Amino acid sequence: MNIDISGLMKAHEEDGDYTGDDGLLYCGKCHTRKQMRLPVNPFTGSSDPAIVPTACQCQQEADKEAEEREKQERFNQAMRTRWEDGISRPGGLRHTFSEDDHVKPQEVAACQRYVDYWEELKAENIGMLLYGSVGTGKTFLASCIGNGLLEKRVPVVSTNFPRLLNLLQETREKQKLLDRLSVYKLLILDDLGVERDSAYAAEQIFNIIDARGSSGLPVIVTTNLTLEELEHPTSMQYARIYDRVLEMCPIRIKLTGDSRRRGNAEKRKKIAQQILLG
Ligand SMILES: Nc1ncnc2c1ncn2[C@@H]1O[C@H](COP(=O)(O)OP(=O)(O)OP(=O)(O)O)[C@@H](O)[C@H]1O
Ligand SMILES: [Mg+2]
Incomplete structure (x- = not known):
């Protein structure tokens, strides 16, 4: 079975976001990372390092607010x-x-x-x-x-x-x-x-x-x-x-x-x- 995981591996890029010196995507608003590097690929299990999306600071805050509202x-x-x-x-x-x-x-x-x-x-x-x-x-x-x-x-x-x-x-x-x-x-x-x-x-x-x-x-x-x-x-x-x-x-x-x-x-x-x- 072939599962396409490319969507899961991609950070949601918005206007103003930029790539930092470490090669990772940064949020243009809060200037914290929207990507992180993992030593293994979490989806395939392969030992190739993988870059995966992560929630930047303002996304974490928005998620928390939404959870509170709910x-x-x-x-x-x-x-x-x-x-x-x-x-x-x-x-x-x-x-x-x-x-x-x-x-x-x-x-x-x-x-x-x-x-x-x-x-x-x-x-x-x-x-x-x-x-x-x-x-x-x-x-x-x-x-x-x-x-x-x-x-x-x-x-x-x-x-x-x-x-x-x-x-x-x-x-x-x-x-x-x-x-x-x-x-x-x-x-x-x-x-x-x-x-x-x-x-x-x-x-x-x-x-x-x-x-x-x-x-x-x-x-x-x-x-x-x-x-x-x-x-x-x-x-x-x-x-x-x-x-x-x-x-x-x-x-x-x-x-x-x-x-x-x-x-x-x-x-x-x-x-x-x-x-x-x-
Ligand atoms: N701090 C306040 N700011 C704005 N409006 C107020 C305030 N305190 C009371 N009111 C308004 O004044 C009116 C009378 O207030 P309230 O019904 O609380 O009085 P009460 O002391 O409970 O009276 P009663 O003894 O007849 O029950 C209400 O329409 C209320 O919304
Ligand atoms: Mg009263």
Whole structure:
């Protein structure tokens, strides 16, 4: 059998590439070799030295980037499938740090560091509490952290208590549902304190928080409640919940100021006027 290997032996030559003093082809962009010399021909086994193609530096980098992109795409697809479990809140991970308007640089930098030091923080089960009045950017920042971690291929979910309470109410396998939360290395629980105030709700919230605490995995909680309200709840049931939340969230970031939604509404009103009135 005669196999033509000439194509395999040839380096891919592009404009600007050149032959070096050693007789090998060099890349015109990164000036590293696109060919190497082997003492034996790898395809025929003959002991004649052979010149074979090799990836220059920029080709190696491009290959690595393509491999990373492919891995990320596979991870994103797996996450999208996982989020169909009903736990995930649609739009809960909409925002990224690139959208930040630089109004709160310190708070944003702390959230960025949470992403940067994720491995260390996760090892210590250190979660974060984002608290403050309405429209101050708590959900926005939680979402930025979530997306920052998704880019590191960390499984994240953003949900809230009303959604989890509905799921728990619908299922007979409550423990299984609580266990499923631990497939997410970071759990974002948005809006603690807005759920209906009933003994049943409090019991389920306790179960959710307790299950997360036992899993040893971090949580980010956002809430309109003040630290004072979290530290001194009026009922014993909520004392047991908030005590755990505070233990699980040693990083506490207070967001202050007026609701950003008002400013956003003004901007959008102006855009609408321009579109409609020309
Ligand atoms: N750092 C930021 N940069 C740009 N836009 C922001 C920032 N923080 C918040 N926003 C925008 O401001 C609006 C309100 O923010 P967000 O929903 O995060 O507030 P919140 O504190 O979660 O409010 P609530 O207490 O009502 O849940 C959103 O439209 C959000 O996209
Ligand atoms: Mg919010």
